[in-house]
Amino acid sequence: MQKGNAAYIKTMNKRLILKCVMEEDAISRAAIAKKLSLSKPTISTLVNDLLEDQWLIETGNGSASREGGRKPVNLTFNAKRSYIVGIDIGGTNVGMGITDLNGHVCAFREFPTQQHLEHNLFEEMKRNVDSMKDQLRIDDTKILGIGAGIPGVTNIKEGIVVEAPALKWKRFPIVAELEKTFQLPIHVDNDVNINVLGEHWMGIGKNKENLVYVAIGTGVGSGIMINGNLYRGTNYSAGEIGYLVTDKEYAKAYHPVHKGYGFLESVSSGSSISMQITKKLGKELSAKQAFELYNEGDEAAVEVIDQALEHLAIGISNYVSLFDPEIIILGGGVSGSFSLIHKKVMDIMNRYAPQQCEVVRTSFGKEAGVIGSVALFLNEFEGLFEI
Amino acid sequence: MQKGNAAYIKTMNKRLILKCVMEEDAISRAAIAKKLSLSKPTISTLVNDLLEDQWLIETGNGSASREGGRKPVNLTFNAKRSYIVGIDIGGTNVGMGITDLNGHVCAFREFPTQQHLEHNLFEEMKRNVDSMKDQLRIDDTKILGIGAGIPGVTNIKEGIVVEAPALKWKRFPIVAELEKTFQLPIHVDNDVNINVLGEHWMGIGKNKENLVYVAIGTGVGSGIMINGNLYRGTNYSAGEIGYLVTDKEYAKAYHPVHKGYGFLESVSSGSSISMQITKKLGKELSAKQAFELYNEGDEAAVEVIDQALEHLAIGISNYVSLFDPEIIILGGGVSGSFSLIHKKVMDIMNRYAPQQCEVVRTSFGKEAGVIGSVALFLNEFEGLFEI
DNA sequence: AATTAGTAAGTAAACTTTACTAACCTACAA
DNA sequence: TTGTAGGTTAGTAAAGTTTACTTACTAATT
Structure with a gap:
């Protein structure tokens, strides 16, 4: 618990x-x-x-009240006082942006990950940040710090990426590397936590206290906010929806689609759908192509995808039974197939869960990770304000 | 957020x-x-x-330090300053107790619920509380208030029991009734929340931040604490483990064992086991009797119970995947069959969950509900201290 | 003599209350 | 139409209150 003294009062009231x-x-x-x-x-x-x-600016007088009296002096939050760098390290692309304190993305860059991963990833980041700083005509004194999202298991206390297969990182000292590159305060977390923070700060989860972000892509993962705070779990592994078991008998025989994958992601992730349809039709197909076939009514695709989505929907329905969130936000590679997934989830939830819950699509495009990373930074940063 | 002023500082520091x-x-x-x-x-x-x-008492001098100096004056928390009444309304018995501020049950009474339910339930409560007050030689000024646990869906804001089948209550104004009877501050909640609060305050969940209490009885329910706070969910329905689906195909055909029951409690609760074994053997058997047969190696009992426990274990494993709690506490009618359940849960969790979690038996006997109800009261009570 | 426990007196920092000035509106009379 | 009195709101200044801190002390002990 916080100890009380005069300075604390003042900070509280300023906040x-x-x-x-x-x-x-x-x-x-x-x-x-x-x-x-x-x-x-x-x-x-x-x-x-x-x-x-x-932090504030006086922006001239407002109009006086009907009953007379002196005009008020308007005060506005100075969103351009400081900026934050958000870095979204993905398996395919690294997205980078600089936002103001209102979460407005003032500059954005992107570069392919794998091209730079081996030799000069951090130099490339530095180059892009410098270029954005030039564009915005700001220097390091205007930048509070950097938030970064990692596609893998991250130990945020030690600042180490425990494992990120998409980047071939194992026990990688991400915070130390970023600090060496930028000499700024750094906060990192895994991509689902980043996303749920972003949705809560600036997206469709604004003003919600209890929300869940489910990312459906190569794997299936989720991030949780409870009472307005990110919930990471005792071992930083809360939200592992990919490990849910949705079919007792089937689970006895299942094989992880990739090493270390849980049951649900082994039967319903993008890679799982791709693998199943490939096996069934005897030719290499991506999950996206499978959904295209589905829309054309292809029998094999319908069978594979219906099964996969049923598992996924039960997983989400189970989430609702245990968590009772205000909203569930679906992200990852679902953009094209959202309405299909949505329908399935609502059907299953309606059938099995004790109450309903709004299920929506993520509200961001490719800037999602940047906004989320900035939200993370502000969330962890011991500054004056809180979001 | 709290506004800061001098009085607030003082309260904080006193706490x-x-x-x-x-x-x-x-x-x-x-x-x-x-x-x-x-x-x-x-x-x-x-x-x-x-x-x-x-709130405090001086209890004489301690011994001075090795290096000399004046003896310290010892201060002790005065647990007998005030008392709290805890009421545990169960389908079979009503348990009542008065505890001190340390959670020590100083007096305890019990009476059969159904006998008094129709005519004089609250008079009987009043009679028992008066008798305990006499025993402890205290009057109402020494009692801070009353906490009560209800076996059913409870709207704690309005103080109404929405539905409690075991008591045949529907939209029952429990808080109003208790206030009329006792003229003391009242707080109520459902029985699983009561239990998890009790375990966190005085039981095996002490000093744990994230814990889950799973009650296995007529139905299956659970209560959750996150970061040391009870988490009730957006619609007060978090923790409905009884609605988890653990078998997609089986779920398509299932029928609720009782009206309004979820899938998991329909296949793995006490009533479900009893119903299945009864059907299989053609004679009326309780869940307890089924477990006895299990221990004797009865084939039918083994089949029914193994299936039921597998579902339950998957449910709990799913809980661990999503929540990553520090500890899971099993309660309800499991006392006799705990080791069996425990083994199954550990096996399944080991197989499917991303990490392990301690699973233990509830640490309380019949006073559980009383201690939990008191914990609830202190948790909600805007007094000086917090637990 | 050194060390520790606890208290007294005075100071600093934060908030509040009260009282003020500045600026504005409405109503009404000339 | 214009001018003025009366009332209202915004913001500030000064004094007072509350709380914690610092410094300096006494008491008691090794």
Whole structure:
């Protein structure tokens, strides 16, 4: 528990004021005082501090009230006070961006991962960040730090990627490497946690307290927020939906589609669908191609995909039974097949779960990882404000 | 977020001191100051307040340090300052108790539920509480309030039991009834939440941050604590393990063992086992009797129970995959068959879950519900201390 | 003599209350 | 139409309150 002293009070109240201003986007000192039930002089003093530190800006007068009186001085949150770098390390591409404090992506770059993975990955990152800094005409003093998302098991305390098959990393000291490259505060986490944080901060999960992000791609994974906080689990392995068992008998005989894969991802991930359809039709097909065949009514594709989606839907329905979230957000490679998946999930959930839950598609495009990484950074950063 | 002012600081620091004393059970002012890094005078002032309010007692001098110096004055938490009433309303028995602030059950009573359910349930409660008050020679001023656990769906905000089949209650205004009977602050919740709170406060889940309590009885239910807080879910229905689907194909054909029951409790609860064995052997048998037959090696019993426990174990393994708790506590009517269940769960979890998790038996006997109800009350009660 | 426990007196930092000035609107009379 | 009185709101200044901290002390012990 936090120990109480004067400085702590002040920080708390400053945070409240910032939060207040961010919610209202233009508000007067008097209105803040009323809203927070703090006295007007207190608000004045704290606002002056915040103005001096450039967290806030005075943006001219508002209009006076009907009953007369002096015009209020409007205060606005200064989103351009500082910037944050978000890095989304994917198996295919590395996405990089610089956002302002409102989560607006001011600059964005992308480069293919595998091309640089072996020799100059971090130099390439540095080059891109420098180029974005030039574009925005800012220097390092304006940058609070860097958040990064990793497609694999990450020990966030030690700052080490335990294992990331897509990058062929094992016990890779990611934080140390990034610190060496950038000399800025760094926070990292795995990609599903990044995504759920992003959706909660700026996406479709805004203002929700309990949400789940399910990523369906090569594997199946998920990130959880509870009471507005990321829940990582005792061993940092909460949300491993890919390990759910949705069929007792079938599970007895299953073989992991890749080494270390759980049951559900072995029967319903993209790679699983691809592998099954390939075996069935005797020719190499991707999951995307399988869905195309499905839409054409191909019998083999329908059988494989229906089975896979049923397992997936039961997994999600089980999630709802245990967690009772406000919303479930589906991401990963589902964009093309969302409506199909959605229908299946709603059917199964309706049949088996004790109550319903909204199921929606991710609200971001390729900038998702950047926004999420920035959300992670702000979430972990011991700064004045909180998101 | 909390607004900061002087009074809030003081409350915070008083709470810290109380927590400190409760952990150490005898500690001096100077030691508290060192531990909390607050100044000695601050501690002295706050301790004097706490002494005046009887939260603490001075219990004589400790021994001086090796290097010389004045003897410390020991401070102890005054667990007998106040008492709390815990009521555990079960389908068979109502358990009632009065505990001190340390969770020690100072008095306990029990009476059969159904006998009093229709006419004088609350009078009987009142009679028992009065008798316990006499026994302990305390009056209402010493009692902070009442916590109660309900075997059914409970809307804790409105204080209404939405549905409790074991009591034949539907939309029953439990809080209003208890307030009318006792004129004391009341908090209620459902029985699994009560149990997990109890285990966390005084049982085997002490000092664990993330824990799950699974109750296996007529149905199957569970309660969850995350980061030391009870997690109820968006619609107060988190932890509905009884609705998990553990077999896709089997689920297509299943029929709820009772109306409104989920898949898992329909195939693995006590009533399900009893119903299956009864059907198989053509004579009425309870779940307990089925387990006896199992131990004798009866073929039918082995088949039914093995199947049921496999489903249950997969459910629990799924829980571990999603939640990654520190510990899973099994309760309900499992006492006799715990080792059997435990083995099955560990096997399945070992096979399917991404990591292991301790699985243990509940640490309480028939006083479980009382301790849990008291834990609930203290958890919800806006008093000085927190547990 | 050195060390530890606890208290007293004065100071610093945060908030609040009260009282003020500045700026504005409405109503109404000339 | 214009001017003014009266009322209202925004923001600030000064004094007071509460809490914690620092410094300096006494008491008790090895």
